[in-house]
Amino acid sequence: MSHRYKDTDKDRVINMYDDDVDGDGVLNIYDDDADGDGILNIQDALNNAKKLIGRPYEQLTGEYRDVGFKFGGIVCIDLINLSYEKAGIYFEKELRDFFNKKSEIFRNKSWNNPDDRCFARRVENFEAYCRANGFILKDDKNLSQGIL
Ligand SMILES: [Ca+2]
Ligand SMILES: [Ca+2]
Ligand SMILES: [Ca+2]
Known part of the structure; x- marks a missing residue:
């Protein structure tokens, strides 16, 4: 399961x-x-x-x-x-819950809401959620490309 x-x-x-x-x-x-x-x-x-x-x-x-x-x-x-x-973190749920609290941070289009099956898969929605919650890195100079 x-x-x-x-x-x-x-x-x-x-x-x-x-x-x-x-x-x-x-x-x-x-x-x-x-x-x-x-x-x-x-x-x-x-x-x-x-x-x-x-x-x-x-x-x-x-x-x-x-x-x-x-x-x-x-x-x-x-x-x-x-x-x-x-x-244990379901961003799909987090984004939907956040929309119900602060819908104004998401692009204001009739189709851009949690009822749309692609809502949580839109990068712009994930970015808006991260920005509103302070999850965006402010200093990324130490980041580097991943190595497999
Ligand atoms: Ca764990
Ligand atoms: Ca817990
Ligand atoms: Ca449970």
């Missing part, structure tokens, strides 16, 4: 809808170990990202009822979403 449908803390809320996946009282987004497995989120995410190496790019970008994704293809934002999902 996919991690998103599990109920890690057994509170009858499946992980993808649970604000506190490990049930320790700290909301996922503020919890350094959101799934409570003893491994920090960043390491969990990196481990999960490495498992996605080799997955084909989803060239249909969600068109035709996501058939490309269903057959294993991913787009750039899926790398982040899938990597963090197994760490």
Whole structure:
């Protein structure tokens, strides 16, 4: 079963809808170990990202009822979403919840709302969410290209 449908803390809320996946009282987004497995989120995410190496790019970008994704293809934002999902952080849920609190930070178009299946897969929405929450790096001079 996919991690998103599990109920890690057994509170009858499946992980993808649970604000506190490990049930320790700290909301996922503020919890350094959101799934409570003893491994920090960043390491969990990196481990999960490495498992996605080799997955084909989803060239249909969600068109035709996501058939490309269903057959294993991913787009750039899926790398982040899938990597963090197994760490216990569901950006899809975080973005939707944030829209309900501060919709004004997202592009004001009738189709750009959580009811749209592509809402959480739009990079501009993820960036707006990160910017509004202070998750954007201000000093990136020490970053370098990843090495496989
Ligand atoms: Ca739960
Ligand atoms: Ca927690
Ligand atoms: Ca963890």
